[in-house]
Amino acid sequence: MTGKPARAPRADARRNRALVLRAAAEAFATEGLSVPVHEIARRAGVGTGTVGRHFPTKESLFAAVLLDRMAVLTARADALATTEEPGAAFFAFFAELIHEGTDHRGLAESLAGAGFDIESAAVEAGSDVSGRLHALLKAAQDAGAVRDGITFADVKALMSGCLAREVDPTDTGARDRVIAVVCDGLRAT
Amino acid sequence: MTGKPARAPRADARRNRALVLRAAAEAFATEGLSVPVHEIARRAGVGTGTVGRHFPTKESLFAAVLLDRMAVLTARADALATTEEPGAAFFAFFAELIHEGTDHRGLAESLAGAGFDIESAAVEAGSDVSGRLHALLKAAQDAGAVRDGITFADVKALMSGCLAREVDPTDTGARDRVIAVVCDGLRAT
DNA sequence: CTATAATCGGGACCATCGTCCCGGATGGAG
DNA sequence: CTCCATCCGGGACGATGGTCCCGATTATAG
Numbered sequence: 001m002t003g004k005p006a007r008a009p010r011a012d013a014r015r016n017r018a019l020v021l022r023a024a025a026e027a028f029a030t031e032g033l034s035v036p037v038h039e040i041a042r043r044a045g046v047g048t049g050t051v052g053r054h055f056p057t058k059e060s061l062f063a064a065v066l067l068d069r070m071a072v073l074t075a076r077a078d079a080l081a082t083t084e085e086p087g088a089a090f091f092a093f094f095a096e097l098i099h100e101g102t103d104h105r106g107l108a109e110s111l112a113g114a115g116f117d118i119e120s121a122a123v124e125a126g127s128d129v130s131g132r133l134h135a136l137l138k139a140a141q142d143a144g145a146v147r148d149g150i151t152f153a154d155v156k157a158l159m160s161g162c163l164a165r166e167v168d169p170t171d172t173g174a175r176d177r178v179i180a181v182v183c184d185g186l187r188a189t
Numbered sequence: 190m191t192g193k194p195a196r197a198p199r200a201d202a203r204r205n206r207a208l209v210l211r212a213a214a215e216a217f218a219t220e221g222l223s224v225p226v227h228e229i230a231r232r233a234g235v236g237t238g239t240v241g242r243h244f245p246t247k248e249s250l251f252a253a254v255l256l257d258r259m260a261v262l263t264a265r266a267d268a269l270a271t272t273e274e275p276g277a278a279f280f281a282f283f284a285e286l287i288h289e290g291t292d293h294r295g296l297a298e299s300l301a302g303a304g305f306d307i308e309s310a311a312v313e314a315g316s317d318v319s320g321r322l323h324a325l326l327k328a329a330q331d332a333g334a335v336r337d338g339i340t341f342a343d344v345k346a347l348m349s350g351c352l353a354r355e356v357d358p359t360d361t362g363a364r365d366r367v368i369a370v371v372c373d374g375l376r377a378t
Numbered sequence: 379c380t381a382t383a384a385t386c387g388g389g390a391c392c393a394t395c396g397t398c399c400c401g402g403a404t405g406g407a408g
Numbered sequence: 409c410t411c412c413a414t415c416c417g418g419g420a421c422g423a424t425g426g427t428c429c430c431g432a433t434t435a436t437a438g
Contacts, residue, residue, distance in 0.1 A: 007413095016415085046417080047418050049419090050416060
């Protein structure tokens, strides 16, 4: 009933798709979401049209870049949920998300709510990083490890603070210092 | 030696300058730094050229909008520095900056490091909000009210978290909750 | 009142960027 | 080897937005 045999793509198409994906991953990571599509095409060594054919919009390209990384993160969240105390699991996953975003400006901007909506990419991927963090937060609060009253929106805001450009990348430990402040603040009084 | 008598500006020029300044203040506050200059001109009821003549660049317009508000804030910081304990003064000024930014998206974006550099506006104004916050931080740390190791950059990052769009504006107390988390985390252990 | 210089309005101009299109090239089935 | 569906390159197009220019207007000195 699909009506589509879905013939296998040509070899050069697959190759170029991979080239674009790698170039985009690196460009989004280092330059952030504002990197022009033309620039990604240039870095990949292909034409602009090639990028647009494989990924109709810039957002779909970003979603594709995040897809595999997101799967790893949700798996990590699930592992922490079963092996750690609720509080420890939440704080560990929170810190891991920050470190992930530190190495990937595009992801950081997306987590911080600037640019694309990370939720839409998550839904496409079937793996919802935000959902896992939300669940871990709830569990940690039920266990009394995180103060009551804190909402998921509060946590996302604090996360964006930890990911802010202000945190000096040359200052080893700066990121961990900020994470420590937020986590200590989140603990129940 | 100036060679310029600097004749007083015409009445309509002064009037239009004030109109632009008021429209810009409101537009930057509600829409953020991304509001188009054309839109500010429209709201002020003047032509685009009129805006550009009084304020050659968008950034200079923003600096002018902030000028008076910044003076109020630095004065407030100086008052707190003399009437309060070092720790209390720092935390109070920190919270006031957040609340100020809550009512002014443009200021929030600027404090968060997105868009224009607030320092340049400060230098022009001769009143350095960042400098006061830095000084209060130092004093609070010397008094043992804020944990050691925290840098000014760390504080700016945490501030941007409190100002994040994620904080639900319809949730009364959400902002204060986030501020409380950060301030508790900053206190010496 | 008149002359003149300051000011006004808003459209022109330029740069940026996402998306789309089309003439040419090519992979791969037969 | 041949042929054509698929894919490629990169320029065109449209939208957005900051800055600048020029003909028309108006405040104000004398």
